[in-house]
Amino acid sequence: MADMPQGARRETGGGRNDGGPAGPLxxxxxxxxxxxxxxxxxxxxxxxxxxxxVAPRHYEYRFDLTSWGWIHLVVGVALVVVGAGVLRTMSWGRAAAVTTAAISLVTQFMFIPYYPLWSISVMALDLIILWGMARLAHT
Known part of the structure; x- marks a missing residue:
């Protein structure tokens, strides 16, 4: 290591250090x-x-389906932006991930009567995200 500049160290053990996110992130x-x-x-x-x-007849959170479309579009764009921030290890990524995943979870829960299988699938992803980000916060 004598021929390396001061402060530079060789990576050992086959690890990578390319500035990308760590495994859990x-x-x-x-x-x-x-x-x-x-x-x-x-x-x-x-x-x-x-x-x-399919719009249910008697449902407390019944909105026009176009309104639900806009809600999901806005939440989806927020999730993509936050996901990119988490992958780039931005300082705001973890808190924003928990917040947007929680919002997505609530909106998907309220949307279950319209399209149950899709909503439950996205809710499962949101729960994985919430669990993982909360778990990373304690490490």
Whole structure:
């Protein structure tokens, strides 16, 4: 190591140091992106054609399906932005990830009567994100 500049050390053990996110952040950043893309697709479907979703007759959180589409589109874009921030290890990433995943979880829960299988799938991703980001906060 005598020929290396002062302060530079060789990486040992096959690890990588390319400035990318560490394993746990990558593991939970990718589900943020996936949840965001799924919410964006759900939002586009709600805005473009109201025939994809079935509107229940008696439901407390009944909005126009176009309104639900815009809600999911905005939440989806926020999830994608936050997911990119987490993958780039931005300082605000963890707190924003918990906040946006919680908002997504609530909106998907309220959307269950319209499209149950899709909503429950995205809710599962949101729960994984919330669990992981809360777990990382304690390490």
């Amino acid at each position: 990558r593991y939970f950043g990718v589900p943020l992106l996936v949840s965001g893309v799924l919410s964006i697709l759900q939002g586009i479907a709600g805005i473009a054609t109201d025939r994809l979703f």
